Amino acid sequence: MSNLSPLSIQIKDEKRAYYPGDEITGTVIAKPQADTICRKLTIALNWRTGGMGNVDEGKPQGEITLFSGTLRAGVPQEFPFSLTVPPGPLTYHGNIVYVNWYLHAQADVPWAFDPTVRREFILASPQDPVPLDLGPSYKPPKHPSSNEPTPWWLIILLILAAAVATWFFPCCLFIIIPAVIFWAIPEYRKWLQVKKLGKRVLHIEPQQAYAGESIEVSFQYQATSRVDLEFISAELLGQERVESGSGSNRKTHKHKIFGNEEFLLRDAIVTPGIPGSHRATLWFPKDAAPTFAASNNWVEWSVIFRLKVRGYGVWEETHPVTLWPTPGVEHFKSHRDPDDFDEHEDTDDEDV
Structure with a gap:
């Protein structure tokens, strides 16, 4: 047990929210109950997720050492600090995903538990556009490429492989063959409908x-035979997605935060040899939550492109897009006074 009572953090002129590049100044207060050797007392900024998913946590940023030496019993000591607020990810309070920011102070005490304390603050979208961090797993979206369905020869090959497998393992006959057929039939129907449309090009601009703001979705094709198109559509989908548990108990949870489907074409007969071109405009809501990507928690946006030839199944492609935080727009539920933010002694089971 440490002779150092819980640390505390006081923030000078605390604001309701901070923006990337702001300075947070304050004091870490230590009240030793006995003479205590402190290898080092540090403070840093860090973010941590909460909600339904496994916890993701960023690397400490801007860490500085405030003190190293002996803290005298009964003598409260104050250690001033000044840290620069990083460029994100921004504070986000969603439905199953939370992103919270903290000041994290820790004393390294030999042969005892290291006293730690966290004080929450809000990192908000700046008033002017600046480069922002969207999370450690974020990758810019790639331009849509032709995502051809599984070719017919691969479908037949898999059916033959299943037949051979059941020859050697007859007990699997009523498991393998039905499973392959149930997969192969829709894949074959998908291949047929795309084949009829010939070469196709899908564009999403900007990504x-x-x-x-809005994005434009366009689709071009040149059919090789007569096609009875039931519809072509594009849906702008926003969702929170988390992974919880591990191994065989790992589960995925999703919560839809926005969905808007626009039809590029409905009930049309496509004539072979004549190029077709259709487009639609998809709008993001003004208060839309920005993209966030970590190992177990995501706020993600995508365009789902759907095409249905009458009498066949729906062909569907999903393409990610990035939504940047709108300057000055907040994405957290909390409208508390700064004095209401609690200090936390670190634990591993805190989710929110």
Whole structure:
């Protein structure tokens, strides 16, 4: 047990929210109950997720050492600090995903538990556009490529492989063959409908936008035979997605935060040899939550492209897009006074 009572953090002129590049100044207060050797007393900034998913946590940023030496019994000591607020990820309070920021102070005490304390603060979208961090797993979206369905020869090959497997393992006859057939039939129907449309080109421009802006989806093709198109559509989908548990108990949870489907074409007969071109505009809501990507928690946006030839199944492609935080727009539920933010002694089971 440490002779150092819980640390505390006081923030000078605390604001309701901070922006990337702001300075947070304050004091770490230590009240030793006995003479205590402190290898080092540090403070840093860090973010941590909460909600339904496994916890993701960023690397400490801007860490500074405030003190190293002996803390005298009964003598409260104050250690001033000043840290620069990083460029994200921004504070986000969603439905199953939370991103919270903390000041994290820790004393390294030999042969005892290291006293630690965290004080929450809000990192908000700046008033002017600046480069922001969207999370450690974020990757810019790639331009849509032709995502051809499984070719017919591969479908037949898998059916033959299943037949051979059941020859050697007859007990699996009523498991392998039905499973392959149930997969092969829709794949074959999908291949047929795309084959009829000939070469196709899907464009999404731009692939990165701000809330309140729009993206344009266009689809070009030149059919090789007569096609009875039931519809062509594009849906802009926003969702929170988390992974919880591990191993065989790992589960995926999703929560839809936005969905808007626009039809590029409905009930049309496509004539072979005549190029077709259709487009639609998809709008992000003005208060849309920005993209966030970590190992177990995501806020993600995508365009789902769907095409249905009458009498066949729906062909579907999903393409990610990036939504950047709109300057000055907040994405957290909390409207508390700064004095209401609690200090936390570190534990591993805190989710929110």
